[in-house]
Amino acid sequence: MYDNAWPYPLEYDREEIINADVLVLGGGVAGCMAAIAAARAGQKVLLVEKGATKRSGAGGSGCDHWESAATNPCSKVTPEELTQAMLHDNDGFNNGISHYIECREGYDRLLDIEKMGGKIRDTEDEFVGADFRDDETKLMFAYDYENKFTLRIWGTTFKPAMHKELRRLGVQILDRVMVTSLLTEKGAQGGRCVGATGIHTRTGKFYIFNAKSSIICMSRPARVWLFSAELPGLCEFRPTQCIGDGHAMGWRAGAEFTMMEKSVRAEFSASGRSYPPYGAGNNHNTWYAASIIDSRGKEIPYADRDGNILNDVKDRFRPAKGQKFFMKGGGIDFPKYEIEGPETLSFSKMMEEGYKLPFYADLTTLPEEERRVIWGMMVGQEGKTNVPIYRNYTKEGFDPAKHVLQCYGTGWTSASFLPQERQLFGLPGGFFNDWTLSTNIQGLYVAGDALYASDCYGHAAATGYYAGRHAAKYALSNDLLQWDRQQVDKEKVRVYAPLKNDPHSSIGWKELNMAIAKTMQNYCGEVKYDDLLKVGLVRLKEYEENIIPQTFAYNPHELVRLLEVFDILTVSQIIIEASLARKISVDALYFKRGDAIEDESSKDKLIVIKQHEGEIIKREVSVDFFGDLKENYEKYNQDYIRGDRS
Amino acid sequence: MKEMPAANPIIFDKSKCMGCNRCMEICQVDIFLPNPEKGKPPIVAYPGECWYCGCCVMECPVEGAIELQHPLMNRVHWIEKRLLIEQGNE
Numbered sequence A: 001m002y003d004n005a006w007p008y009p010l011e012y013d014r015e016e017i018i019n020a021d022v023l024v025l026g027g028g029v030a031g032c033m034a035a036i037a038a039a040r041a042g043q044k045v046l047l048v049e050k051g052a053t054k055r056s057g058a059g060g061s062g063c064d065h066w067e068s069a070a071t072n073p074c075s076k077v078t079p080e081e082l083t084q085a086m087l088h089d090n091d092g093f094n095n096g097i098s099h100y101i102e103c104r105e106g107y108d109r110l111l112d113i114e115k116m117g118g119k120i121r122d123t124e125d126e127f128v129g130a131d132f133r134d135d136e137t138k139l140m141f142a143y144d145y146e147n148k149f150t151l152r153i154w155g156t157t158f159k160p161a162m163h164k165e166l167r168r169l170g171v172q173i174l175d176r177v178m179v180t181s182l183l184t185e186k187g188a189q190g191g192r193c194v195g196a197t198g199i200h201t202r203t204g205k206f207y208i209f210n211a212k213s214s215i216i217c218m219s220r221p222a223r224v225w226l227f228s229a230e231l232p233g234l235c236e237f238r239p240t241q242c243i244g245d246g247h248a249m250g251w252r253a254g255a256e257f258t259m260m261e262k263s264v265r266a267e268f269s270a271s272g273r274s275y276p277p278y279g280a281g282n283n284h285n286t287w288y289a290a291s292i293i294d295s296r297g298k299e300i301p302y303a304d305r306d307g308n309i310l311n312d313v314k315d316r317f318r319p320a321k322g323q324k325f326f327m328k329g330g331g332i333d334f335p336k337y338e339i340e341g342p343e344t345l346s347f348s349k350m351m352e353e354g355y356k357l358p359f360y361a362d363l364t365t366l367p368e369e370e371r372r373v374i375w376g377m378m379v380g381q382e383g384k385t386n387v388p389i390y391r392n393y394t395k396e397g398f399d400p401a402k403h404v405l406q407c408y409g410t411g412w413t414s415a416s417f418l419p420q421e422r423q424l425f426g427l428p429g430g431f432f433n434d435w436t437l438s439t440n441i442q443g444l445y446v447a448g449d450a451l452y453a454s455d456c457y458g459h460a461a462a463t464g465y466y467a468g469r470h471a472a473k474y475a476l477s478n479d480l481l482q483w484d485r486q487q488v489d490k491e492k493v494r495v496y497a498p499l500k501n502d503p504h505s506s507i508g509w510k511e512l513n514m515a516i517a518k519t520m521q522n523y524c525g526e527v528k529y530d531d532l533l534k535v536g537l538v539r540l541k542e543y544e545e546n547i548i549p550q551t552f553a554y555n556p557h558e559l560v561r562l563l564e565v566f567d568i569l570t571v572s573q574i575i576i577e578a579s580l581a582r583k584i585s586v587d588a589l590y591f592k593r594g595d596a597i598e599d600e601s602s603k604d605k606l607i608v609i610k611q612h613e614g615e616i617i618k619r620e621v622s623v624d625f626f627g628d629l630k631e632n633y634e635k636y637n638q639d640y641i642r643g644d645r646s
Numbered sequence B: 001m002k003e004m005p006a007a008n009p010i011i012f013d014k015s016k017c018m019g020c021n022r023c024m025e026i027c028q029v030d031i032f033l034p035n036p037e038k039g040k041p042p043i044v045a046y047p048g049e050c051w052y053c054g055c056c057v058m059e060c061p062v063e064g065a066i067e068l069q070h071p072l073m074n075r076v077h078w079i080e081k082r083l084l085i086e087q088g089n090e
């Protein structure tokens, strides 16, 4: 531990009040784009970010592919086709509204980002003539080269470009402040949102934000089942400080959530069971379509969805016979036949056929431009790859024309997890939304990975901008309401309480996080039982009532880490409540029940839950509650379609 | 008394670093603290919390002043394909 004196001034209990029209909570991809949209609509915008906006969030260090840009000039699929495919792939358990927005407006946002200074096409003509490049527009595509709806992009340039645009537009950016709670009209749960509170991560100062409308852009929960006290920054896929604060404060304020019972067996956790994402041998995402060889150098063939072996590398980028298009990327884990793309043989099949472990990713035999686009563009632009993988491996002598990179575990994730080690991954649950991306709480909007069934950069950018537009519209027609002193005072007591305890007999943030993770693995693991879930809830309640009052933090930094764990505790409670509410197994939600409760009525239903004065209130809505996609989108967005500046 | 951390993600080259703190200001996890001595590299106060994103290195104006390295257990292996085939045939 750091043992010098704290280098920043300590300002615990000091208050600062900031007013705005639109308040953006979280400055990742969605938050930046939301703030830009609201500022362009003429609103006074305040953006509050826990880290440093220029590079914060899951996509801050980069991203290499932009999915579902169905309206780009080369695309051969429509937004409707793509969204329908995404819905079908999940038996309807997907966010039709947000993914339609992604498909319909994603390409507009790319053009926007290009204007801000981001690089979205091969302007240096490095890949002229390559199959994945359209030589007229210089746009570059990934995966399905015939249908051209997923773009390869230079994502390391994006966040700094957005940051510059925010400053140009005069958005007030407040970095290093953790948002801790939402403020509601008269302090009532479920009442209109009138702002939020925050705490400075270096000084401990208290903030009161007062706004006409607010947008939650704080991504999704993590560290619920997975924790490492030694390397907490590596125990999840997402950034250390992104653990679901937004969900916790939304729940406390009475917001509705859905699909929170969905979790998958963990895929990435580099502190233990997995090797660095995109930095080990694999053939997915960034590394598609690398060849995979066994340890004698024998190549493992790719096959199409019907099992036909693909001998030509070019066939890895084409749909199968009779297939219109195929999908790959973030939200696609186990694709249905309709959209299933080329893939190497399954692990069990490879073992059966006598391939010798371990396997390796082999770029040496790929066409030169395919090798160069994977190693140097994709690896290099993808999040967390530029420095620790591309630069470092190169420095250590890795040459993609000569070397092959070892695979670990049994799949593309370079990992093997236990069934109870779970993650909110691959379209997990989140805030429930309507066609304006509003929550059930008036004046509270939501965007990016905080939305239910959300994933990906383009989705975050598109929904961020969309929510920014609608929140601006709300701010234009509603007054600024006064916040409630009592609600603020209560929050101040909550956030500063741990400072008053004795460090020698108290519990720190890591100990509490570890206990929650173990509790969740034990009571809310792969297979759910009512009896176990209920006991799990009791355990969490005990932590809330008996353990939280015994916690301690040495300084504002640790206080923030501790407040995060309090939020992880709340998120765990949401997950157990949602699991209790779902009485039957649902494959699309990876939700498995061990106790047979015969009630099929919720089979095609989203279970929407919220909390009101300690009671859980649930309702069921049909998975396709959003109605006709095109028709409803156009109903709510005539001004955008007309090109109004709002 | 001191304890070795589970990993040392960040290595500074003291002879190159000018102590501008740009790496510190970009880190979204805020694992650094300013050095009490002006002109010296920041202090890696919370090494375990590092997300290994590399933004600190990307932000540094001085080539080689700061390096990021994966923990030993996450350092992966590669081999010349020619050698792999030779070994496989032995």
Ligand SMILES: Cc1cc2nc3c(=O)[nH]c(=O)nc-3n(C[C@H](O)[C@H](O)[C@H](O)COP(=O)(O)OP(=O)(O)OC[C@H]3O[C@@H](n4cnc5c(N)ncnc54)[C@H](O)[C@@H]3O)c2cc1C
Binding pocket: A025, A026, A027, A028, A029, A030, A031, A048, A049, A050, A051, A056, A057, A058, A059, A060, A062, A063, A064, A065, A066, A067, A177, A178, A179, A180, A217, A218, A219, A237, A238, A239, A241, A242, A243, A244, A245, A246, A277, A330, A382, A383, A384, A447, A448, A449, A450, A455, A456, A457, A458, A460, B028
């Ligand atoms: C390594 C990696 C590579 C990826 N590559 C791709 C890719 O190539 N293509 C793709 O489509 N997708 C990719 N993704 C996913 C994509 O980056 C995310 O889906 C997207 O960034 C989500 O945007 P967001 O704004 O919702 O969340 P984020 O960008 O994560 O932003 C959330 C922000 O909220 C802030 N925050 C959290 N809590 C608080 C609080 N209490 N107070 C204030 N601020 C808070 C965080 O600091 C953060 O800046 C990748 C993700 C990772 C991790």
Ligand code: SF4
Binding pocket: B009, B010, B026, B027, B028, B029, B030, B031, B049, B050, B051, B052, B053, B054, B055, B056, B057, B068
């Ligand atoms: S690699 Fe990322 S998380 Fe680690 S110190 Fe650098 S900026 Fe911070």
Ligand code: SF4
Binding pocket: B012, B016, B017, B018, B019, B020, B021, B022, B023, B024, B040, B041, B042, B059, B060, B061, B062, B065, B066
């Ligand atoms: S950015 Fe570079 S030069 Fe500046 S303090 Fe960090 S390591 Fe030193």
